[in-house]
Amino acid sequence: MSTVPTWAAPHVQGALDARVRVPGSKSLTNRWLVLALLADGPSTLRHPLHSDDSRRMVDALRALGAGVDDDDPAAWVVRPPWGGPRGDVDIDCGQAGTVMRFVPPVAVLADGPVRFDGHPSARARPVGPVLQALRDIGASVLDEGRGTLPFTVEGPLPQAPAGGPPTVLVDASASSQFVSALLLSAAAYPHGLRVQHTGPTLPSLPHLQMTVATLRAAGVPVEQPGAASWLVPACPVRALDVVVEPDLSSAAPFLALAAATGGRVLVADWPAATTQPGERMRDVLAAMGAATELTAEGLLATGAAGGRLAGVDFDLSEVGELTPVVAALCALAGSPSTLRGIGHLRGHETDRLAALVAELTRLGARARELPDGLAIEPGPLTGCRVRTYHDHRMAMFGAVVGAVVPQVEVEDVATAGKTFPGFDRAWEQAVGSVRPQSRAG
Structure with a gap:
């Protein structure tokens, strides 16, 4: 029984x-939190979501060295870590797809390895396209070929050769979060990033439009050379003061x-x-x-x-x-x-x-x-x-x-x-x- x-x-x-x-919106709360970690100063999120998914993201930011003041439930203040994210840390994703996918691209900027794991049910969820994209731009990723949790990510990223941002090819047919994950951190990379979706379908397109809108609100001039490609230059991420829908x-x-x-x-x-x-x-x-x-x-x-x-x-x-x-x-x-x-x-x-x-x-x-x-x-x-x-x-x-x-x-x-x-x-x-x-x- x-x-x-x-x-x-x-x-x-x-x-x-x-x-x-x-x-508040989970999708917006966790996108704003990632951008606040990478921003050029303290950010304020007003009326954020208080839930297990957003708590996992806050815990990830703290593990990477950010300060998160969430004593006031109506206004969280995020202070990015001086000198960039901290490494040699463990991140528990729980069941949060946004944490297991959005945070690894941040982790390649850390000063040591970042280890990821989560709820047993989350270990079946695909992350492989994000991990392969990080390998393609020079990061070290250890996942024993699974493309799922648990895995370890470690930078630093090499300086890109002359000719502009490096290009990564990603099949996001299983989740638009694969593209969003790379776009959210791309402005902090040495030469930015160009992302090209290669799969037959692209689900949840509004979530990608949401990602682009949040980046532009943070001062990142995202370009779309084609219907399935995005270009993010290396540039500062502006500190935020936003109200979460x-x-x-x-x-x-x-x-x-x-x-x-x-x-x-x-x-x-x-x-x-x-x-x-x-x-x-x-x-x-x-x-x-x-x-x-x-x-x-x-x-x-x-x-x-x-x-x-x-x-x-x-x-x-x-x-x-x-x-x-x-x-x-x-x-x-x-x-x-x-x-x-x-x-x-x-x-x-x-x-x-x-x-x-x-x-x-x-x-x-x-x-x-x-x-x-x-x-x-x-x-x-x-x-x-x-x-x-x-x-x-x-x-x-x-x-x-x-x-x-x-x-x-x-x-x-x-x-x-x-x-x-x-x-x-x-x-x-x-x-x-x-x-x-x-x-x-």
């Missing part, structure tokens, strides 16, 4: 009318809550313009028959007219992180759905495609893997124990289904703390926010 703790997902009973505030991917289950129940949910402080791919959740909801409206207070989501969601044929290649929540809505829809462009999710915190097929099937839907996605046919759903596989997005999947299907129990809901600490409490409060029903007198 499983000893993993379970959480009884609350079931909506009544006309839902909730207001929620989600924590709310995490729109963490908002996705709350928007789905409105769509699935026919209720209303307001996500406070939704940005008017953003590079976060979570913005695309609005397009998904519109395709399924729900609606969203940007107001002065935030984004208001309302359920589908008549309370019936439509199945979709949707390409999620740019927003793969939304897949578990979208899959939950597809299981609750009135017609079949196909989700495409997400084959790379097999290499995330877990094999998300296999996990979703397994849990959807246990709930009573018919689901199968496609070479690059999922096919989902709704069926009569019944409550069961939903497994999360150490994956925060699977915990959110279970919560969305449980809002409509009674007696759903979610294993280890605390895993959502990877990006949303206190998710279960915020969810319970949202689900309990129902409008009083009028009574005939």
